[in-house]
Amino acid sequence: MRKETPVIKLREEPGDNDVNEQRAPLAAFSDETDSISTLMKIQKTVQHFAALLANVLHLEVEIVDNALHRIAGTGPYSQRLGQIPASNTLLLSEVIDRQREVVIFDSQRNSLCLACTQRESCKERGFVGVPVIYKQRCLGVISLVAINNDQLHHLRTHTTMFIEYIRHISTLLAANITELQQKESRIDPFLAFIAQQTEQGVIIFDAQRRIIFINKFASQQLNISVIPPYPAVISPLLEKKSEEQDITLSLNDHCWRLYGRWQESDNGVLLVLFRSLQQINDLREPKTPEIKNLTGDSRAMRKLKALINRIAPSPSSVMIIGESGTGKEVVAHAIHRLSPRYNKAFVAINCAAIPENLLESELFGYAKGAFTGAAPGGKKGLIQLASGGTLFLDEIGDMPLTLQARLLRAIESREVMPVGASQPVQVDIRIISATHQNLQEKISQGLFREDLYYRLNVVPLYLPPLRKRENDLVLLLDHFLVLHAERVGRPVTGVSPEVLRLLSAYPWPGNVRELSNLVEYLVNIVPEGEIIDSSLLPPVYHLRAYHGDTPDAPENPSPTSITFPAASIENDAVSNLKTVEKTLIEEALQRVHNKKQIADELGIGVATLYRKIKKYGLT
Numbered sequence: 321m322r323k324e325t326p327v328i329k330l331r332e333e334p335g336d337n338d339v340n341e342q343r344a345p346l347a348a349f350s351d352e353t354d355s356i357s358t359l360m361k362i363q364k365t366v367q368h369f370a371a372l373l374a375n376v377l378h379l380e381v382e383i384v385d386n387a388l389h390r391i392a393g394t395g396p397y398s399q400r401l402g403q404i405p406a407s408n409t410l411l412l413s414e415v416i417d418r419q420r421e422v423v424i425f426d427s428q429r430n431s432l433c434l435a436c437t438q439r440e441s442c443k444e445r446g447f448v449g450v451p452v453i454y455k456q457r458c459l460g461v462i463s464l465v466a467i468n469n470d471q472l473h474h475l476r477t478h479t480t481m482f483i484e485y486i487r488h489i490s491t492l493l494a495a496n497i498t499e500l501q502q503k504e505s506r507i508d509p510f511l512a513f514i515a516q517q518t519e520q521g522v523i524i525f526d527a528q529r530r531i532i533f534i535n536k537f538a539s540q541q542l543n544i545s546v547i548p549p550y551p552a553v554i555s556p557l558l559e560k561k562s563e564e565q566d567i568t569l570s571l572n573d574h575c576w577r578l579y580g581r582w583q584e585s586d587n588g589v590l591l592v593l594f595r596s597l598q599q600i601n602d603l604r605e606p607k608t609p610e611i612k613n614l615t616g617d618s619r620a621m622r623k624l625k626a627l628i629n630r631i632a633p634s635p636s637s638v639m640i641i642g643e644s645g646t647g648k649e650v651v652a653h654a655i656h657r658l659s660p661r662y663n664k665a666f667v668a669i670n671c672a673a674i675p676e677n678l679l680e681s682e683l684f685g686y687a688k689g690a691f692t693g694a695a696p697g698g699k700k701g702l703i704q705l706a707s708g709g710t711l712f713l714d715e716i717g718d719m720p721l722t723l724q725a726r727l728l729r730a731i732e733s734r735e736v737m738p739v740g741a742s743q744p745v746q747v748d749i750r751i752i753s754a755t756h757q758n759l760q761e762k763i764s765q766g767l768f769r770e771d772l773y774y775r776l777n778v779v780p781l782y783l784p785p786l787r788k789r790e791n792d793l794v795l796l797l798d799h800f801l802v803l804h805a806e807r808v809g810r811p812v813t814g815v816s817p818e819v820l821r822l823l824s825a826y827p828w829p830g831n832v833r834e835l836s837n838l839v840e841y842l843v844n845i846v847p848e849g850e851i852i853d854s855s856l857l858p859p860v861y862h863l864r865a866y867h868g869d870t871p872d873a874p875e876n877p878s879p880t881s882i883t884f885p886a887a888s889i890e891n892d893a894v895s896n897l898k899t900v901e902k903t904l905i906e907e908a909l910q911r912v913h914n915k916k917q918i919a920d921e922l923g924i925g926v927a928t929l930y931r932k933i934k935k936y937g938l939t
């Protein structure tokens with residue numbers, strides 16, 4: 321990784337000529353569409369005209385563009401090209417703003433000069449400024465300056481004639497602008513056009529290392545608003561031209577460190593391509609990887625994603641706490657994929673869905689001939705299978721106490737003892753567990769081991785219920801519409817505003833899983849080519865009375881204690897909902913005998929289904 325800042329101004333020294341100079345602010349780009357002003361584009365001709373005028377008129381000449389950058393000049397005005405002169409900016413601005421000539425012979429007392437901060441040190445005795453007008457736009461100012469008494473006298477005596485003459489020159493210049501631009505442009509207009517569109521800095525130097533082209537991106541990065549006519553020093557240009565490298569560019573009294581590549585043609589023309597500071601930073605610090613399959617952009621989900629990115633690389637145990645169907649397994653997967661174990665196994669087991677007597681051998685495996693009916697060669701347990709990777713223990717709160725003790729031992733000793741084995745097996749696992757229950761309550765009831773809880777809950781992650789993820793419903797709806805339409809092999813249809821309104825008001829007790837199942841159902845039943853309207857929604861989605869009344873889960877990041885308030889919503893709507901739920905489960909149990917199928921149909925996990933069967937006394 322590179323450490324240097326790629327574009328830095330190393331030094332900026334004050335000017336050494338008679339007037340204080342200031343650098344052009346970036347915002348002062350004179351042409352709206354281009355960083356280089358029209359006069360700058362024909363700088364050579366402008367400089368030629370300035371010298372010509374000074375010679376024949378015996379006065380100093382200064383020419384600035386409409387952003388006040390000095391384009392050309394004679395005597396003291398031949399320096400600091402590309403910069404804003406400080407001494408007579410008010411006069412020059414007056415010419416540009418009013419598009420009229422300004423003549424001043426009483427420089428100390430004139431009202432325009434009175435406002436000037438440089439008045440005390442100003443050496444100019446007389447000034448005549450004439451605007452350069454092109455297509456009713458002022459491109460800049462040609463000014464004649466008297467800096468001694470002789471020149472002042474000379475300027476005074478011939479003012480009208482001089483103004484006429486400059487007007488003539490200025491008209492001549494303006495009339496030939498297009499032609500001059502083409503003549504002075506030393507790069508192909510197509511190439512220039514392409515380079516202007518590039519999101520990289522492009523600078524082309526002639527064989528003497530004078531800039532002959534700079535694209536807008538580069539001029540903004542370097543804060544160069546006018547091409548300085550001085551040769552640059554570019555070093556070091558390492559042999560490996562096509563590889564990005566540090567390049568130092570010194571120009572006049574400025575120095576920049578760039579990070580980019582270069583190419584030189586046979587005739588010495590040099591092309592330098594470089595990146596912006598932001599681009600380098602992006603390269604250095606890759607953006608937080610997008611967590612695949614975890615749709616959601618609500619504040620809570622963004623916070624959660626940031627936390628996942630932060631904790632994923634560590635080997636510490638993570639406990640995901642959230643209601644059923646909120647996406648705990650999706651989060652566990654995301655953590656695994658973002659961890660160094662990403663290319664090893666991700667083994668998931670639902671502790672509530674496996675009968676207690678089988679869970680032990682599933683988790684720890686068994687040795688040859690451990691018990692009657694066991695596979696003759698023995699069987700590797702899931703913990704062993706997850707070695708090197710991640711073990712995801714879903715519904716950890718339902719793990720029997722005896723197994724909790726064995727699991728704790730396995731975590732602490734980093735080895736497992738398969739059932740019936742005499743030798744332990746070394747394991748290296750990261751454990752991610754998940755629960756929808758209040759484990760602290762279970763601890764106080766003696767149903768969950770406190771020591772195991774602290775072992776597993778090193779990093780708690782709270783997954784918010786769907787009703788608490790503002791706007792995510794729309795994103796998820798869209799996600800599942802595309803997903804299920806593709807699976808079912810139908811074109812994607814939309815939903816009516818009424819459907820969106822009803823779904824937004826619905827409390828989603830089955831969370832994301834319930835939404836996914838609903839969308840799958842709707843995609844199946846909607847007539848081809850039609851949008852999903854509210855008549856297709858099952859009755860339960862028309863019940864919206866208790867929206868927003870549910871207890872909050874804690875936010876991430878959070879204290880290690882989990883405080884899920886016990887469900888306490890006892891109003892009519894909830895009763896209604898519970899009755900509907902009970903009836904739905906009852907009806908499904910009579911119709912279908914496979915619990916997994918019922919759970920899928922109802923949009924809940926198998927473990928949740930078992931819990932609800934128990935709760936409603938349906939066994």
Ligand SMILES: Nc1ncnc2c1ncn2[C@@H]1O[C@H](COP(=O)(O)OP(=O)(O)OP(=O)(O)O)[C@@H](O)[C@H]1O
Pocket residue numbers: 613614615616642643644645646647648649650651714754756799832833836924925926928
């Ligand atoms: N943010 C999400 N973006 C896209 N799909 C999601 C998201 N969250 C959950 N899902 C989908 O919803 C379904 C349920 O998710 P998951 O099984 O991870 O929930 P869970 O919290 O582990 O449920 P349970 O507690 O019942 O085991 C899955 O099909 C999953 O792909």
